[in-house]
Amino acid sequence: MSSRRNGSLCSTLLLIAANLLIPIAIVIFATGFFPYKPLLPGLAEYELLDGYVEPPEAPFDKLVFMVVDALRSDFVYTTNSGFKFTQSLIRDGAAIPFTAHATSPTVTMPRLKAITTGSVPSFLDVVLNLDQGDESSSLASQDTWLAQMKAKGTGKLVMYGDDTWLKLFPGTFDRADGTTSFFVSDFTEVDHNVTRNIPGELRNDDWNTMILHYLGLDHIGHKGGPRSPHMVTKQREMDGIVGQIYKAIETQDHLKSTLFVVCGDHGMNDAGNHGASSPGETSPALLFISPKFKNLQKQTQDAPLPDAENFRFYSTVEQSDLAPTLAALLGFPIPKNNLGALIPEFLSIWSKGTDQAYLLHQNARQIQTVISAASGTKTFDSALPVSSCASPSSDYEELACEWQGPSNILMSARVGDDMDPQWALPVTMWLRKAQELMSGMASNYDMFRLILGQVAAVLTVIFGLGAATRTISPTSTLTPLLVISVAYSIMMFASSYVEEEQHFWYLTTSTWFGYLSLRGFKRSNTAFPRHLLLTTLPLLSALRLLRAWNQTGQKFAGTPAIVKLFLEPNPHFLWFLVGLTYVWTHRQLVYSFHGRIPVPINYPAMTGLVLAAFTFKAAFTLEDAPELVVPFVKSSLLDFTRGASLIARARAVFVGLGLATAAGMGFILWESKIVSGLRGSRHKRQTPEKNGPARAEAVTVLQNLYTTLALTQSRTTNIPLFLIFNLTYWFLSNEIDTGNLSTAELGISSLLLQYASFFAMGGSNAISSVDLSNAYNGVSDFSVVLVGILTYVGNWAGPVWWVVGTVVLLGRIWRRDQRLALSKDKKDEAGEVSVVQEQSQTQSGLFKTYVSVMTLFTAFSVAAVMAACTILRTHLFVWTVFSPKYLYCVAWSLGQHLVVNVGVGGLLFWLGSL
Known part of the structure; x- marks a missing residue:
């Protein structure tokens, strides 16, 4: 007994050490891999070059710089564009068009840095771009064309639009009105707040630089993609702003020497997202507009142009070329850290x-x-x-x-x-x-920190292996986990495999569950045809549907998938599946609260909660993609709740979930108190067999409530996936009840399903696949905590669901093993006490085994990704493939593993064991 305790203590200490080292290794490595680059300080001044008398006179003295967020080149230049007036300026020669190449990462903050400094920003700006309160990325002390225009002293600087400019340039603008860039549900007010300031500023003569940054088009892309029905309408609105400003330049004397620049900070992919390096994301439009340009070009340009698959129209320039070009056109020295070339x-x-x-x-x-x-x-x-x-x-x-x-x-x-x-x-x-x-000199890597971080990661692997070998029994169960971990680690060294990682998880998951199904048949007395028809085929068919639901990655992103091929063209069938999912969720909620609250309260309360969640999703879809909402849903359910805003609807769902969760937690604590009372004195205890099932069922309340939250935070087309999850969950439950699944095998199954569900719901290793469409449900103002949580749940809804489900299944394993142990035990009082004590130890060991499985794989993945980023740091795709993969590795390791698996999972398991 003493040696067993020592072994358990040793495994616990190793497990704690491994999980403490994971964030330490990640932070150390990140500070060496994503350092801030050294910059030349101060403002540039004109240099007296040999043979020249003085700089040439600039043709312009004022600048209107209009950024339309996510303005992909084809939105302006092709036949289907809403920029008809802008195209007429191109034909007349008053607008000189380009396609501006935006290097990865294609998100707002690093792109604005490239545009204003002419330099190549750090990839770390991807992370800083998500935090609206961060000021560490400020350009206040750097040389930019804004600083040069301010130093000229010929007028004020004004800014209206995305408040990223205010964060980048604190104290620079004399007049400003910022709007948050992440509230993606807003298509209109976020742009009206910019436009309402334009007429007054065009009449003013006290400024030399006016920045306008419109966000609505980007928000439409995030919500409905580039082919959203709102897209052309928004383009026409932006085209009207171009016309308003151009006509003012033409007619007002104090604006005649004004240069008007219209550009996008980045583009978007076919899903409406951005952040990676696909042609659509890296090809924003760029136009220089002025009546003075009419006599500049030898021949006029055609507009509109036919579509181009690579989104390259007219001449292609780098975004960093803006800085030296503006310097020449407006008459100031080129910013010191510029890497751009004069167009x-x-x-x-x-x-x-x-x-x-x-x-x-x-x-x-x-x-x-x-x-x-x-x-x-x-x-x-x-x-x-x-x-x-x-x-x-x-x-x-x-x-x-x-x-x-x-x-x-x-x-x-x-x-x-x-x-x-x-x-x-x-x-x-x-x-x-x-x-x-x-530009190819991506970063000044700190090799000492890179190596130190990898040493910590290797120690994590060693500690994880030590804990797993002492925890997982039989040891042979460790073999498939090691095979998965090693194969995954090798895959991290090939850019193509990183881009198409989903296929590894689909193949491994199908293989593993096929193995479990066949093994279960051999151990049972079920006839083969019956087992094949009732278990194996439904399970493998469900996994095949999971694989084909969404196409992600790079190579196959545009190929047909179930969502695009069947659900979107057949919205009636989509809503049948969505309705079926909510009906199933309602049934589970009512069942989990049965016997805890009276039926006259239980059924109406759960019906109201699910109905609120369903109508919110229907109203959300009507705003997001109205073509998917069938007349029945629109006329019956939405008319019943007409007038309620999306924010109010979402808050009603969250309040209902909060109240139900509080009630569920109360039931768990109350039932554990009642059980303790029934036990009586310390010498008169009830057997665990009598109270164990009630405690476990109470935790399923939280499982079903989370399902409702996951449905709320998922895209409508992904909601039916939870039916597939439930089918797979049923298979695991059946394998546990028949004694065919150990704790470690459940851990491996959970690991595979967490990753497979993430990719099945549209996730990938590209920044552009981060879905912000549900990040503002119920939120009226930006909050980094609330938006961060909603964004995480929206993108990891499937993986978190499997963590919660796994905890419930662990309780099922405990009850199974408990029944087996009690059946062999004597019924005398002393024997009963000894069994309770022994089973309490076994129960705590269950969760430790599960955590050991997850920790070992996490340790391997962190060490492998770090090694790949170090070895391939000079690789062509280091910033487009390996760096985003590292950020996803951080999200999986810190967010999914430590916070969800260990933190949330541990809390739920503890509640179930009270």
Whole structure:
């Protein structure tokens, strides 16, 4: 007995150590992998270049900079666009159109940093972009074209729209009215708050820079995708704003030298999301607009254009090219940390070759300064010897050698020599090459922290293995878990496998459950045809439906899936399945509260809760995708609750869930108190057989209430998946009752189903798959805590459901083992007490076994992802594939494992064991 206690204590300590090391390893590694980059301080000033007298005169003195969030290039340039007036400006030559390439991550904050500084932002800005209260990413101390326009002292800076600008540039704007960028349910007010300020500002003459950032189009994309019925209407609204501003520039004297820029910060994919590197996400529109441009172009541009699969229309430029181009057009020095190149289409504004040469030379010198600071050398200060250029020792040296040709060209241009009409092309090509080199330097990795984080991760694996070998019995059950963990770890070193990770989980889950089903048949006395028809085929069919429900990843994202092929074209069938899911949930709720509250209260209360949840989802879908709402749902249920807002509907559901949860918790505590009272004195105890089932059933109240929450936070088309979850749950329950499933095997099943359900509901390893459509249910103002929780539940609704279900199934295993133990025990009082004590220890060991399974896999996954990010840190896809995977690894390890599996699961298990 003493050795058993020592072994249990040792396994517990190892398990605690492993779970403490997981967040430590993650934090240490992240600080080395996502550091802030060193930047050149101060504001740039004009440099006196040899042979030039002074900078050329700028053609503009005011700037209106209009950002339409998620303005994908085809939204402006193609036949189906609502930007008809803007297209007329392109045809007239008053608008010069481009497709601006937005590098990953394609989310607002890093894109605004690239646009305003001309540099490549840190990938860590993806995380900072989600926290509206964060100020650590401020650009107040950095050189940007906003700082340069403010330093000119020719007018005030005003801003209306996305308050990300206020966070990036605190104290910069003289007048501002910010709106939160994450309240994606709002399509109209968030833009009206911007537009209402425009007429007054166009009449004012005290500003030189006006920033407008519209969010409605991005919100429509998140809610309904690029083909939402609201999309063209919103485009027409934005086109009307363009017309209003352009006409003011044409007619008002104080605006005649105003440059009007319209652009998107990023695009969106076919699901309406963004953050990754698909063509749609990285191809926003960019237009420079002014009546002065009408005589600039040699030939007018056609508009609209036919659709293009790569979303590239007209010339393609980098977003960072905006900074040096605005510097030339508005007359200020290029920001110090810029990596952009002056867009050559604008050179012809300056008729003198010396002016054009100055602008290109200034751009080159500024980038050379950045390169010298990054390389720690003074490569460009003097001509390199011929021997060095014959075999350059670094990319910097090669670039310096190649500079000699463009340098000579610029020298000829500034002294007025006769030049080839294409003389600027070699200089522009050199700028592009320098841009590519510096942009490719993704980060200044801290190798010590990377290695230290991996050492901590390896220790986590060792401790996890030690705990698992002492906890999981029989030891042979550990083999499939190790096979899954090792295979998954190997897969992390291939970008294609990371992008298509869902196939690993689908295949592994089907294989594992097929194995369990066949093993169960061999151990039972059931005839094979009956077992095949009633168990194996329904189970494997359910898993196949799970796999085909949504297509995620990159390669197969556009292929047909059940949602797109059957449910969306047949909304009646969709709502039949949705209704069936809610009816099943209602039945489970009523059953779990049966005997705890009177029937006259139970049935109406649960009916009201489920009806509130269903009508909210119907009203939500009517706003989100009205084409999916059938007349019956609209005319019967929604008319019954007409007038209620979505926020009020969602709050009614959450309040109902809160009250029911409080009641459920009360029943658990009350029943445990009654049981204690029935036991009487310490020497007169009831057997666990009499009170165990009641305690376990009480926890199912919380399981069914969470199901209602999960349905509320899931997309309508994903709601029927919970029917498939319940079928699989029934199979696991049956395997437990027949004695065919151990605790460790239940843990492996739960692990597989958590990951498989995440991908089946549309998740992936791309930032763009983060679904914000349900992040603001019941929320009227931004709250990082509330929105964070709702976002997590919305994206991990399936995995969390399986954690809650697994805890209930653990109680089922305990009762099964308890009955077996009690059947062998004597009925004398002393024997009964000893059994209770022994079973109490066994009960605590159940959850520890489950946590050991989850911890071991988590440790392997964290160590593997860290190793892949380190080894492949110079890989082409480090920022588009491996870095997002690391962020998802953090979410799975800290959020799903530590918070949900260990924290929430432990709390529920403790409640069930009271």
